Amino acid sequence: MPRVSDEHLAARRRQILDAARRCFLRDGFHNTSMQDVIAEAGLSVGAVYRYFPSKNDLITAIAQSVIGGAETVFAELAAADPPLPLAETLDRALAYVDAQTGPDGILRLAIQVWSEAQRDPALAEFVAATYAGFRKHFVAIARRARDAGELPPDADPEAVGAALFGLVPGYFMQRILTGSPDRASYLAGVRALVRRAG
Known part of the structure; x- marks a missing residue:
């Protein structure tokens, strides 16, 4: 039997995660079953369970995908040379947010991940470590x-x-x-607070 390529395996995993993401965005974590994901992916039961033995494994993988883009953006902002002014740093971080909050945006899943982390200790540990890492970038900034x-x-x-x-x-x-608010209004509010506090 020929060996399945790494590219094929990665594509199949992505297919399942994309299907799970659509299901979770549409119906939420709790109202989505593994059968829903299997049907959405158009794959066999065995194919899906080979990659993700449980719904919790899918949720964790989705959480990791939600976080990956933000980690890249925040790390780049922390390493900008020369350093960006704080207002511009926040503007760029929020521009990333704007790109991820639409109907299919991954940040809509972040709220579900936070909720799920309240009952799943392993996911809670992952979320805590991830957000501590995010905060370190902002401390560096x-x-x-x-x-x-x-x-x-x-x-x-x-x-x-x-x-x-x-x-x-x-x-x-x-x-x-x-x-709401839109990004410009939010940033204007932050600037007003900082000026007033200073």
Whole structure:
């Protein structure tokens, strides 16, 4: 029997994840069964279970895919040379959010992942580690902003980074749940708060 290529295996895995994503976006994690995913993928039961033995495995893989793009964007922002001003950094982070919050956007699944993490200890551990990693990028951004003189010399990068990162999920939660504010309004509000606090 000929060996199946790595490309074929990766394509089949992607086919299953795409089907699961459509099901989860349409019906949610709890209302989607493995049979739903199998039917959506158009594959046999054995083919799907070969890659994902359980729905929890699918949810974890979806969570990883949700996170991958954000990790890349945040790492690039933290490594920008020269460092970007904080307002521009936040604008670019939120531009990524805008691209991912439409009807098929992966960030719609992030909210479901957060919910599922409240009852699944393994997923909770994964989410906690991932978000701690995200926050580290924003701490690095804050440290570079302080060193460049954009923040006071005594500013705590850990505190500023945590607050700056918190603005990102705060924005996309509002966008997904209420459809507003738009990015320009949100950024204007952040600037007004910072000016007033300063």
